[in-house]
Amino acid sequence: MAYAMHGGIQYEYIDAMRAARGADVTDMAPPASLVLTLPENKRVLVRVGDRVLRGQVIAEADGILLHAPEAGFVSEAMDAIRIECDGTDETAATVVKTNKRLQDCTREEIIEKLRVCGVADSDGVAMADRVEGADGASVLIAECVDDIAASSSPASIVNGMKILMFALGVRQGVVVCGDDIIDAAKKLSEVCAKSKLIKVATVRAKYPQADKKRLAYAVTGRRASNEFVVSAQTCAAVYDAFVTGMPQTRRIVSVTKGKISKNIRAAIGTGFAELLKFAGIEVDDGDVIIEGGLLCGRRVSPGDAVGKTTRSLVVLRSDDVYERRGADVCIRCGRCVSACPEKLLPNYIVSYIRDGKEHAALSRGALDCDGCGVCSYVCPGGVPIADIITGFAKNHAREVGSEAQNERDKG
Amino acid sequence: MNAIKADGAPFIKSPETVRAMMADVVTAMIPAAVWAVWRFGAKALLLMALSVSTSVLCEGVFEYIAKKRVTVGDLSAVVTGMFIAFGLPVEAPWYVPVFASVFAIIIVKCAFGGLGANVFNPALAGVVFVRLCFRSRLPYSSALTALAVGKLPEYSVYDAAVGLTDGAIGEVSAMLLTVGGLYLIARSVIDWRVPVLFVGTVAALSVLFPQNAAYILYELFSGSLFLGAVFMATDPTTTPVTGVGRCVFAVGAGALTYVMRRFGGDLDGVAYAILAMNMLSGTIDRIAAPRQVRSGTGTEAGK
Structure with a gap:
């Protein structure tokens, strides 16, 4: 089995x-044109009007090289690179x-x-x-x-x-x-x-x-x-x-x-x-x-x-x-507990978060949540559990990060 | 509040809702409710009508006055009302279900925070309350009275199982309550381990510490054991959320029931046993959590 x-x-x-x-x-x-979106830290290596070959390097972002999927002409090279394919099979020498x-x-x-x-x-x-x-x-x-x-x-x-x-x-x-x-x-x-x-x-x-x-x-x-x-x-x-x-x-x-x-x-x-x-x-x-x-x-x-x-x-x-209604209620049925792959108690964590008991939420494993969302899916009360826990974890990470930054600035 | 649509995952949701679960519970109670009316007459229906309507009214009025969202539509007050009626004998005067419902909804449920926030099972607390207030008017079943003094009841075990006896209107037919329980298990509304372990513990204890070998089946089918095991001990809000925790709860409730019956705490024992275990649900969860998360950030926790 x-x-x-x-x-x-x-x-x-x-x-x-x-x-x-x-x-x-x-x-x-x-298709006739390909659009390659680029992330924030990018370095565009071609200009509008350049002809690129398949497999040619056209940009670099976050340490990853981006290549042209097909041969064609570059028609846009700002936040995204647009290539008008010319249908040839030419491959870059690289x-x-x-x-x-x-x-x-x-x-x-x-x-x-x-x-x-x-x-x-x-x-x-x-x-x-x-x-x-x-x-x-x-x-x-x-x-x-x-x-x-x-x-x-x-x-x-x-x-x-x-x-x-x-x-x-x-x-x-x-x-x-x-x-x-x-x-x-x-x-x-x-x-x-x-x-x-x-x-x-x-x-x-x-x-x-x-x-x-x-x-x-x-x-x-x-x-x-x-x-x-x-x-x-x-x-x-x-x-x-x-x-x-x-x-x-x-x-x-x-x-x-x-x-x-x-x-x-x-x-x-x-x-x-x-x-x-x-x-x-x-x-x-x-x-x-x-x-x-x-x-x-x-x-x-x-x-x-x-x-x-x-x-x-x-x-x-x-x-x-799924249309999330504004109101939700946890009836403590425990479906989220059975669903959690991390073996957490999501309903308790959410109730601690909503009551402002940060330490209790952390000690119950709020930071171990992967955000898979199965708990939110099964909850009969419509509580957006995964969102609440991952939102809390993100805020906590930000606070911890800025506190550490303050420490560094001070010292 | 506006509906938040398609902004983020999950984009789909399981069709289960609180209302659907409550509707399933009401459905599961129908066989026992029909039997109650058939066996005890129209008065049984009156008791059910009074407790359900009082419960719904109390919840609605309280929430309206307290400027909270009125949640009567989730049918949980209906379920509480039905449970209260099930726990009363047909001799109960008309004001008894009313008293019980007011206490159950306003004090045990709403004052603690409403659905999902109450510590004690409202219906059980309501029934216990009126049993204390109107003791003389609410007789226990003759079987319980007999067992308490070490005598066998007058009717057969078959009668006790099917429900051809006296007692509270919803508790008599262990058979029909089991049918309801099987339905709820099939619909995944309740955890099968709880009723099995609850009844099983009482059975085991009555075998291990017998009064008389013939009593065991009477012990199981008399009083509100089946009602409590199938419907009350499986209430989501007042019982543990973890699997192991629920098992501990069920065994504890079974043990307390037997102890109370044998050592004279209460003729029935079930209601008090469950209420006592309700108090411990949170603690049981803490101990029985499936994964021991160490204090701190939790990321260093072992599995």
């Missing part, structure tokens, strides 16, 4: 995109294959390759930095519970894992698969069968099993310490980067509205409106588009575009979106 995590909730109850899991991936041709075997490479070479190709993980953190900073990692965990790339390229994922394990000096790799993608898990097992160091583990498809702490506990049975957790799609990107030298130019995004649910491999920078149109999904007035999951994601607009961290889009009709 598959391992089932404590608390949480089955994906089938909450996730409109589960229909797409295990479905085949459809490739989408890049995209260089690795001719060496993995065993002949050094750790530094791999890290450099990851840096040059701007490979980022699902949270947008540079893989090069992560691998470099990983000290004594014990196991590599590739996550296929929330990430649906497993269905498309098991070989890339496993090979990517091998590269990472080599760079990290880790001798054990585990691919964690949700139990609702049996076919993909089988394909992965076949690929892993040849390797003694990598195996496939199946877990009950529950949210938030894909969370780092949950995966670490599922694999090691101990509290998370030095496991290196990465999503399956990132492993595949590592493999592509290493072998072909091509940075991430595509992203597998699952798009869902009601019964229509598809996995689409789209160019980074594809506008959501075009992506949804390609999937055959109509966005009506008042529909809400949510990216990143229905319990912990955020609202996006059709004008936004696919980025390196985009995973899923769900279109909800206005009526289906």
Whole structure:
């Protein structure tokens, strides 16, 4: 029987995109123009009118290099870079294959390759930095519970894992698969069968099993310490980067509205409106588009575009979106307690926070809350538990930070 | 207050609401309520009507006067009213359910902060209050009186289980209360461990410290044990939130019930036992928390 995590909730109850899991991936041709949004600390390396080639470096932000997903002309280069694709297949000269075997490479070479190709993980953190900073990692965990790339390229994922394990000096790799993608898990097992160091583990498809702490506990049975957790799609990107030298130019995004649910491999920078149109999904007035999951994601607009961290889009009709009423009441039923993956007592923490008992809230573990939101989902009284606790934790961190700053200023 | 829509996660919500849970509880009580009317006549219906309407009225008036949001729509006052009626014998004069409801809602529930904030089970406290105030007018079931002096009741165990006996109108039919309990367990409204452990503890103690082997089943089916175990000890607000905590609560309540019955604290024992455990719910939670979080920031806590 598959391992089932404590608390949480089955994906089938909450996730409109589960229909797409295990479905085949459809490739989408890049649209006429691609929009790459840039974060705050950016350095734009091209100007309007420049012609860029596929894989060419166009910007740098937070230590991660950004590349053009397709060849074309730059039409905008301020807060976002817009590229008008010209349909050619020209690739930048910097995209260089690795001719060496993995065993002949050094750790530094791999890290450099990851840096040059701007490979980022699902949270947008540079893989090069992560691998470099990983000290004594014990196991590599590739996550296929929330990430649906497993269905498309098991070989890339496993090979990517091998590269990472080599760079990290880790001798054990585990691919964690949700139990609702049996076919993909089988394909992965076949690929892993040849390797003694990598195996496939199946877990009950529950949210938030894909969370780092949950995966670490599922694999090691101990509290998370030095496991290196990465999503399956990132492993595949590592493999592509290493072998072909091509940075991430595509992203597998699952798009869902009601019964229509598809996995689409789209160019980074594809506008959501075009992506949804390609999937055959109509966005009506008042529909809400949510990216990143229905319990912990955020609202996006059709004008936004696919980025390196985009995973899923769900279109909800206005009526289906949860409308939080101003008044809520905790009846102490304890559903949040059963739901909490961190084994906290969310109802007590909320009552301490609302009564202003800061120390009590902290001692009950308010800072350990991951913000997964299952408690808010199950609460019959409509208490926005996750928001209250994470809001408190953020305020506390700010206060602690500013207090420390005051201390420093004084001394 | 304006509705906050689509600003942040969660964007979906489970369909469970307080009102739906309360409606389920009322549904679970219907078999026992119908039996009460069938067995005890229209007076039973009058008692239920009086207690429900008084409860709802008291809650509404109190909240209106106190300028709070009127929460009568969540049906919790209806449930309290029904429980109060269930705990009274049919001989109760008309003013008894009224007194009980006023005390239960205004003092035990609203004055403590309303739904979710009360320490004691309002219905149980209301019934206990009127039993103390109007002692002579509210007879206990003949089975309890007999067991207390070491005699067997006059009717059969079958009668006791099905409900063909005397006693409070809602407590007599252990069978129909169990049916209601199974419904609530199936709907995930109550935790099955509580009624099982509560009744199980009383059963175990009556086996370990028997008066007479024949008494055990009478012990279980007489008085308000099933009513308390299925409906009162499972009240969300006044019982622990942790799984282990609930088990401790149920075992404690069962033990106290048996001790009170045997050592003469009360003929029934159930109401007082549950009220006593209500006081300890918070402490039980603190001790039985699923994860021991050390004081401080909590981030150094072990698992």
